Each structure stands twice: as C-alpha cells, then as structure tokens.
Amino acid sequence: xxxxxxxxxxxxxxxxxxxxxxxxxxxxxxxxxxxxxxxxxxxxxxxxxxxxxxxxxxxxxxxxxxxxxxxxxxxxxxxxxxxxxxxxxxxxxxxxxxxxxxxxxxxxxxxxxxxxxxxxxxxxxxxxxxxxxxxxxxxxxxxxxxxxxxxxxxxxxxxxxxxxxxxxxxxxxxxxxxxxxxxxxxxxxxxxxxxxxxxxxxxx
Numbered sequence: 737x738x739x740x741x742x743x744x745x746x747x748x749x750x751x752x753x754x755x756x757x758x759x760x761x762x763x764x765x766x767x768x769x770x771x772x773x774x775x776x777x778x779x780x781x782x783x784x785x786x787x788x789x790x791x792x793x794x795x796x797x798x799x800x801x802x803x804x805x806x807x808x809x810x811x812x813x814x815x816x817x818x819x820x821x822x823x824x825x826x827x828x829x830x831x832x833x834x835x836x837x838x839x840x841x842x843x844x845x846x847x848x849x850x851x852x853x854x855x856x857x858x859x860x861x862x863x864x865x866x867x868x869x870x871x872x873x874x875x876x877x878x879x880x881x882x883x884x885x886x887x888x889x890x891x892x893x894x895x896x897x898x899x900x901x902x903x904x905x906x907x908x909x910x911x912x913x914x915x916x917x918x919x920x921x922x923x924x925x926x927x928x929x930x931x932x933x934x935x936x937x938x939x940x
Contacts, residue, residue, distance in 0.1 A: 738786060740784055741755050741801065742755075742757060742781040743756050743757030743758070743780070745777055745780045749897060749900060749901055749904075750768055750928055750932050752764065752766060753770070763799065764784065765826060767802070767830045768933060769829055770801060772929050774803055782801035783804065786798075786800075810871075811825050811829060814828060817863050817867065819858075820863065831936050831937070846864065851937050852937075853936050853939055894931060895916055895931075898932050901928070912935065915939050919934050
C-alpha cells in the first residue's frame with residue numbers, strides 16, 4: 737500500500753496532479769482544495785488513497801492524492817457512506833474545505849451538503865448521521881484545512897482548464913462550457929478553482 741508520494745510536481749490541473757518520483761510519473765486525482773494547496777509548488781508530498789477498479793478485461797488502480805492526512809481521512813469516511821462514490825466524495829471535497837465540511841456535518845447543516853451536485857436530501861442526511869460521531873472521535877473537525885490562497889495571476893486558458901476539470905469529474909462538456917462562460921462573463925478575474933467551485937453548484 738502506498739501511503740504518500742513525494743517528488744516533483746510535473747503537471748497540475750484542478751482535477752489531477754502528476755508527481756514524478758524516482759523517474760516514475762504518478763497520476764493522482766485531486767480535489768480543488770489540494771489543487772489550491774500545491775499550486776505554484778515545485779516539490780510536493782501527497783497522501784494517497786488507492787482505489788481498485790474491477791470489471792472489464794483488466795483490473796486497475798486509481799490513485800487519489802491529498803495535501804493533508806486530514807483531507808484523506810475525510811475522503812475515506814465519505815466513501816463509506818451508501819450512495820457516495822469516489823468521484824462524488826472528491827466533488828464534495830472540491831465544493832467546501834475540509835474544515836467547512838466537517839463543521840457542516842458536525843452541526844447537521846444539510847444545506848452545505850445539498851449544494852453539491854448529485855447530493856440530495858436523503859444522502860445529505862445519511863452523511864451527517866453516519867459520519868458525525870466518527871469525525872468528532874477522529875478529531876478531524878479540529879484540524880485546519882489545506883491552504884486556500886489562490887494565485888492572483890489568472891491563466892489565459894482558465895475557461896478551458898475549468899471545463900476540462902469538470903469534464904474529468906463526469907460532466908458533459910457542452911453544458912459545462914455554457915455555465916463556465918456565464919460565470920467568467922460575470923467576473924473574468926476569477927481563478928480556475930473558484931470557477932469550478934461555482935460551476936459545481938450550477939450545472940444541472
């Protein structure tokens with residue numbers, strides 16, 4: 737089992753990081769919180785969750801990377817909840833910081849959870865019921881979330897990056913592009929991670 741990968745950040749998008757360690761490039765699916773925490777860094781350390789994908793001709797491993805152990809712990813708790821899969825858990829962590837999410841769960845704030853695409857009232861209630869005591873017992877709720885300071889320099893291809901990230905999360909490119917365009921029309925200064933966060937709440 738891989739606990740973490742430490743090395744040079746070779747490539748980075750809001751949905752994926754490629755870390756080169758000892759000549760091997762590891763592709764890790766990441767949340768927006770992790771993206772914000774490692775953006776602009778040359779060397780990173782990402783805590784890994786391995787997911788075995790079965791079916792088809794071959795089994796394969798998918799790596800998820802997290803900037804902190806606390807975010808990984810929270811991700812692992814989320815995927816234990818019925819109805820919350822790997823990508824849904826990553827989407828939840830992309831919509832709110834770990835501390836915000838823990839606060840919502842510990843206080844029973846269904847609204848925060850329901851704002852995430854694909855999370856209805858029943859699933860939100862299930863997350864709260866299943867995880868409230870676990871979060872408090874593990875002390876995750878007291879941890880400080882990964883850094884959220886965004887790079888003030890907005891990339892020229894912010895729209896394409898946002899659409900690509902949302903497509904990797906499972907959304908159709910055409911309607912996603914419309915939502916992203918509308919968001920940037922209202923505020924062209926938004927960084928890509930903020931655009932993705934806003935789009936996650938608006939895509940139908």
